[in-house]
Amino acid sequence: MNFDFSPFHLSGVVYGTLMNDPEALADLGEQVNEAPYKAPPKAPVMYIKPRNTLAATGSALCLPAGHQSLEIGACLGLVIGRTACRVPVGQALDYIAGYTIVNDVSLPHDSYYRPSIRFKARDGFCPIGPRVIPASELNKPDELDVSVYIDDNLVQQSSTAGRVRSVAQLLADVTDFMTLQAGDILMLGAAARAPKAPAGSKVKIEIAGLGCLENTVVNEEELS
Amino acid sequence: MKTARVAFAGAIHTAFEDPKGLRLADGRVVPETDVVWLPPFETGTIIALGLNYAKHLKELSKELTITEKDEPLVFLKGPGAIIGHQGQTRRPKDVTFMHYECELAVVIGKTAKGVKAADAMAHVAGYTVCNDYAFRDYLENWYRPNLRVKNRDTATILGPWFVDAADVADPHNLSLSTYVNGERTQHGNTADFVNNIPELIEYLSEFMTLQAGDVILTGTPDGVVDVNVGDEVVCEIESIGRLSNTIVDDQVFGR
Numbered sequence: 237m238n239f240d241f242s243p244f245h246l247s248g249v250v251y252g253t254l255m256n257d258p259e260a261l262a263d264l265g266e267q268v269n270e271a272p273y274k275a276p277p278k279a280p281v282m283y284i285k286p287r288n289t290l291a292a293t294g295s296a297l298c299l300p301a302g303h304q305s306l307e308i309g310a311c312l313g314l315v316i317g318r319t320a321c322r323v324p325v326g327q328a329l330d331y332i333a334g335y336t337i338v339n340d341v342s343l344p345h346d347s348y349y350r351p352s353i354r355f356k357a358r359d360g361f362c363p364i365g366p367r368v369i370p371a372s373e374l375n376k377p378d379e380l381d382v383s384v385y386i387d388d389n390l391v392q393q394s395s396t397a398g399r400v401r402s403v404a405q406l407l408a409d410v411t412d413f414m415t416l417q418a419g420d421i422l423m424l425g426a427a428a429r430a431p432k433a434p435a436g437s438k439v440k441i442e443i444a445g446l447g448c449l450e451n452t453v454v455n456e457e458e459l460s
Numbered sequence: 461m462k463t464a465r466v467a468f469a470g471a472i473h474t475a476f477e478d479p480k481g482l483r484l485a486d487g488r489v490v491p492e493t494d495v496v497w498l499p500p501f502e503t504g505t506i507i508a509l510g511l512n513y514a515k516h517l518k519e520l521s522k523e524l525t526i527t528e529k530d531e532p533l534v535f536l537k538g539p540g541a542i543i544g545h546q547g548q549t550r551r552p553k554d555v556t557f558m559h560y561e562c563e564l565a566v567v568i569g570k571t572a573k574g575v576k577a578a579d580a581m582a583h584v585a586g587y588t589v590c591n592d593y594a595f596r597d598y599l600e601n602w603y604r605p606n607l608r609v610k611n612r613d614t615a616t617i618l619g620p621w622f623v624d625a626a627d628v629a630d631p632h633n634l635s636l637s638t639y640v641n642g643e644r645t646q647h648g649n650t651a652d653f654v655n656n657i658p659e660l661i662e663y664l665s666e667f668m669t670l671q672a673g674d675v676i677l678t679g680t681p682d683g684v685v686d687v688n689v690g691d692e693v694v695c696e697i698e699s700i701g702r703l704s705n706t707i708v709d710d711q712v713f714g715r
Contacts (some may be wrong), residue, residue: 249538252602272599281600281609284536286505288669300667321613322715348605354536354667359573413612415540 241368243317244334247419248290250362251410252311252340254348256279263428269356271415278443280401280409281348285340289362296454297341297439306453309340309426310441312377312396314403315368321415328404331416334368335377335399337346337441337449338423344432351367363451364421370436374445377403377424385440386433394427396443462621462701465544466495477621483612497545500588500622504673506537507664508563508592512606512654512679523533523695532655532663535604537592537677538609545620548708549593550613551689552715557596559709560637561680562695564631564650565590565618566657572670577658583670584625584657588651589703591638591679591695596685602633616701621701629698632656636681648681650697 237319255261255277259270268276291297295344309352317333321437343360343447374380377396384392404422433439435455442448464475464480468490469614475482481491510533543549551558569585593615598608606637628634631650638646655663689709696702 241676251538251607275601277600277602279598279606279608281501281602283603284538284607284611286536287504288505288671338566348602352531353536357536357554359669381499413608414538415539415613 240421241336241365244349244368245419246364246421247316247417249417249420250268250285250290250338250364251421251425252283252285252356254283256406257396257428258400259428264326269419280406281287282410283356284402285362286357288359289357291360291363291451293362293363293366293451294445295360296459297363297433297451298358298456298459299435299453300343300358300456303343305344306382306430307342307344307430308391308433308439308441309342309430310382310394310444311338311340311423311426312380312382312403312406313338313364313421313423316416316418316420317371317420319415320411321410323408325404325408328407329371329377332403333418334370335374335446336364337366338421338440338447339363339441339449339451340423340426363449365449366447367448369446371394382427383442385429385442386431387440388439391431392427392429396424399424411434415447434435447458461624461627463498464619464621467498468495472498482675497620499618500620502673503539503542503618503675504671506532506539506616506675506677508535508537508610508677509533509534509655509679510659513648513652513681514654526680532660534664535610535684537616539613540613541616543614543617545617545703546705547614547617548712549615549617549711550713551687551707552595554583554711555595555597559594559596559684560638560646560687560693560695561592561594561648561684562636562697563590563677563680564634564636564697564700565633566631566678567622567677568670568674568676569625569672571672572609572661572665574670575661579612580661581625583661585672586622586624587628587631587700588594588618588622589695589697589701591693591703591705592677592680617703617705619701619703623700634700637696639696640685640687640696645685646683648683650678652681653678672683
């Protein structure tokens with residue numbers, strides 16, 4: 237895909253965050269203290285969306301044979317503007333060039349212990365866009381409405397507010413152990429209870445001020 | 461052929477072996493001590509294997525008459541973790557167990573999608589040595605191995621040489637060793653892979669398209685020990701290279 241959302245150039249490096257909605261942990265109840273987890277997470281729960289997953293708005297999301305639906309992770313994407321290493325919380329927003337929408341697509345899975353990467357790293361499982369909005373035009377990234385529509389029906393309404401880690405806190409905690417570079421994307425993480433989209437459905441993620449990211453779920457057989 | 465990427469006299473160069481040191485692509489021959497070694501190729505997606513040398517697992521499987529192997533334990537790494545030969549890796553002061561992992565790194569040379577094991581080796585461009593550190597104190601049971609353990613700045617070393625696949629007769633029969641301050645602490649052979657290279661490429665390329673520059677770190681054998689500030693750690697793989705690295709403290713990084 238073309239990573240230039242002019243004037244921004246995306247590096248193609250995309251990090252995801254999980255369990256950043258307190259309700260996601262709350263939904264697990266006592267399980268968080270039982271095996272295999274044994275304790276709630278301390279550091280941000282992170283993963284990587286490799287370059288084969290990157291896609292644009294309008295692309296097809298491939299539903300592999302034997303699966304009924306795809307999980308739609310509607311995320312705010314922080315586009316890093318300059319080398320970010322050990323960024324203090326108070327200055328973290330200065331390191332963000334802009335914001336975009338990321339659809340962190342997964343095959344539904346129940347365990348967060350050591351899930352196979354084939355749930356999240358399939359080709360085309362990370363649409364990004366439709367554009368990058370400069371940080372200067374978005375003053376309050378922690379107060380954005382996020383809506384997910386499947387076939388034009390509103391199926392999830394959430395907000396970037398009230399997260400375990402705010403945008404600034406997440407960037408501070410992550411850059412304590414790994415440096416992010418200009419053009420890298422860090423996802424704030426989807427809200428709890430991500431909706432599922434069946435074959436043939438149209439998926440639209442809207443984040444206030446960022447536009448809409450739209451993709452269609454297609455059966456694997458129909459694509460090949 | 462073996463090639464390296466080095467920084468010398470204000471530029472980045474491809475370098476070759478030479479009796480007097482390193483021969484740069486432009487003809488200059490320079491002492492090894494005068495260059496900064498970089499990772500020997502531009503890394504794409506970095507794919508790593510956990511528990512790929514479990515000899516005992518194989519034995520146990522036979523006892524249990526298990527015919528199907530479990531799915532390989534795979535995780536991904538970001539580019540910020542990667543450094544070159546003779547680099548420095550930071551040991552945070554709150555860590556009590558940080559260990560190396562000597563691994564054969566398999567570099568993809570051409571796009572692989574839905575490739576069967578029988579055809580997989582044609583997609584391999586070559587090999588290098590990897591030392592992929594883990595910081596056990598940070599292990600948490602959410603999306604293991606969590607990035608704070610396995611994706612830290614400076615903690616994945618690649619090099620020194622990229623070795624063409626054509627020059628490695630059998631990548632599944634290479635001796636691996638790690639030396640800490642000259643003493644051998646880890647020893648194994650790639651013959652003991654649970655999932656060999658063609659199996660890994662078939663498994664991965666079923667769901668993700670592999671591209672040139674993607675690299676598969678094939679896991680490490682038993683024999684990992686804690687390493688401390690000041691230690692020199694050398695990972696050596698027969699026919700591939702000898703990768704050295706030094707452990708430094710927080711102070712070096714201004715912490």
